[in-house]
Amino acid sequence: MLKDKVIVVTGGAGLLGSSLCEKLAKEEAKVVIAENNVELANKLKIRLKSKQVYVHYIDIIKKESIIKLIKDIEESVGEIDAVVNCAYPRNKNYGKHFFDVEYDDFCENIGLNLGGYFLVSQQFAKYFKNRGVGNIINMASVYGVIAPRFEIYKGTTMTTPVEYAAIKSGIIHLTKYMAKYLKGCNIKVNCVTLGGLLDNQPDSFLKAYKECCLNKGMLDSKDVVGTIIYLLSDLSTYVNGQNIIVDDGFTL
DSSP states (O other), rough: OOOOOOOETTEEEEEHHHHHHHHHHHHHOEEEEEEOOOHHHHHHHHHHHHEEEEOOOOOOTTOOOOOOOOHHHHTTTTOEEEEEEEEOOTTTTTTTTTGGOHHHHHHHHIIIIHHHHHHHHHHHHHHHHHTOOEEEEEEGGGGGTTTGGGGGGGGGGOOOOOOHHHHHHHHHHHHHHHHHHTTOOEEEEEEEOOOOSSSOOOOHHHHHHHSSSSOSBBBBBGGTTHHHHHHGGEEEEHHHHOOESTTTTTTT
């Protein structure tokens, strides 16, 4: 469905990004792993064993970096069809409980993540508008839709950072804003809201989380990529401004 489409994945070497890049390569797309960790991205490229996988550096909060990325891709790979915002940047103090979060850290993490999604989307939207077609997909979270279920973290050191809830809810509405603002530009802007992804969490948490779901509980990153592939394909031509939830019923 995606043969020879040029698709940029920011944070492409991360937990979700790497699974998506692997699936895109199997779909014979031209996959651009856009990363600030180029070493990790190159390791993924080697593992994928595809001549249609490319690695490019990006700093998602630097306008000049994004503009350079777009120019370099167009010159070396071809016209860009879509960008998927999978990056998950945060500072060293991220993850603290509510009363321990400093104002500066809150602002920095909002800027890194939500600000980065805004800037990447803004610059790619300019490119797509000039081209006459484009596709932007953002990654959000169930905690951008509902209030955190703090009770499932009982007995662990884990929590839902306040920045995370603010960022993910912001991403969902940013998606709708852009879709409406870009009316008439032939640019799709959609969001995929994820449930939790398996990443070596403690068993007590996984058990409590599963009790809130309908079947599996925490998802593997590969459980999510099919929805993204759908949004990238021609099957979703008139799906625009939507937030698709993939969470095994966690938000019910």
